[in-house]
Amino acid sequence: MQYKAIIFDLDGVLVFTDKYHYLAWKKLADRLGIDFTEKDNDRLRGVSREESFDIILEKYQGDPIPEDKKKEYLEEKNDIYRESLGEMTKDDVTDEVRKTLLGLREAGYRLAIGSSSKNTAYILERCELTDAFDKVADGTMITRSKPDPEVFLKAAQFLGENPSDCLVVEDADAGITAAHAAGMDAVAIGAAGSGRADYNISSFKELLDILCE
Ligand code: B16
Ligand code: MG
Numbered sequence: 001m002q003y004k005a006i007i008f009d010l011d012g013v014l015v016f017t018d019k020y021h022y023l024a025w026k027k028l029a030d031r032l033g034i035d036f037t038e039k040d041n042d043r044l045r046g047v048s049r050e051e052s053f054d055i056i057l058e059k060y061q062g063d064p065i066p067e068d069k070k071k072e073y074l075e076e077k078n079d080i081y082r083e084s085l086g087e088m089t090k091d092d093v094t095d096e097v098r099k100t101l102l103g104l105r106e107a108g109y110r111l112a113i114g115s116s117s118k119n120t121a122y123i124l125e126r127c128e129l130t131d132a133f134d135k136v137a138d139g140t141m142i143t144r145s146k147p148d149p150e151v152f153l154k155a156a157q158f159l160g161e162n163p164s165d166c167l168v169v170e171d172a173d174a175g176i177t178a179a180h181a182a183g184m185d186a187v188a189i190g191a192a193g194s195g196r197a198d199y200n201i202s203s204f205k206e207l208l209d210i211l212c213e
Helices: 018-031 038-042 049-059 067-085 095-106 120-126 150-159 173-181 206-211
Strands: 005-008 110-114 135-137 166-170 185-189 199-201
Touching: 005 150, 018 038, 018 049, 018 067, 038 049, 049 067, 067 120, 095 110, 095 206, 110 150, 120 135, 135 150, 150 166, 150 173, 166 173, 173 185, 199 206
Parallel strands: 005 110, 005 166, 110 135, 166 185, 185 199
Antiparallel strands: none
């Protein structure tokens, strides 16, 4: 086997929380008079909450926002987002994803999460996915978010594997850059990485073709 472990991004790969992020950011953006579209939301994939807000504020034209007020806005956004997460159930993870994860484990791969989200544990719990992974590295454990490699290196460290033995699965440009910076190969789901990924797939189950031949 070329790889020993697979590190999965969470949002956009295993679950689709982008729409909840969008609705929560949109509510805040409307209040601040900022034009915020779904296309703008795509730029926030894999990026931390704080950096996402800075990107949204690029279009802000009001008075300067003091740091403590920014913190309040970030908490407010997260509260709205977590309300949506509270509605998630195990049905928010497709059979395809569950069967593929099981197939990879049965084939001998160790599985981890490498997510920028500070809500990772809550999402995994809501979707009854926690037990599908050997280790979790997330936004609560890092100081630099993707495209920095920190979260993937942490996942490899938790697994006790060399980075070169790990393969990352990502939906975001920032995630493909982070994987390569960590010395890991990367699988892009959809258009992530614009041709820079080592493998490209359009459906999750294609991982079995790549890894279990
Ligand atoms: P939170 P991933 C990322 O998760 C999301 O793609 C990104 O849109 C979000 O801003 C970031 O998590 C932080 O999320 O506000 O929950 O801490 O794609 O790295 O799994
Ligand atoms: Mg993602």
